[in-house]
């Protein structure tokens with residue numbers, strides 16, 4: 871069975887239920903302001919940011935960096951994985 875990753879922080883869970891029962895420390899509204907969000911894309915060896923096109927080896931490494939093309943403004947938020 872494939873693990874499910876959070877789109878915001880990259881943490882992996884065995885089910886959507888287990889994931890959304892926990893709050894995400896990288897939630898866009900602020901740390902722990904909402905649940906993890908299941909990433910709907912498939913597992914990849916490289917993830918591409920949907921805003922700037924930069925590639926990262928994992929969702930975790932992607933979302934720990936700010937994106938210079940974030941829709942809220944330059945470096946106002948993290949990169950976000952494309953599906």
Ligand SMILES: [Zn+2]
Nearest residue numbers: 876879894906
């Ligand atoms: Zn998360």
Ligand SMILES: [Zn+2]
Nearest residue numbers: 919922937949
């Ligand atoms: Zn980006």
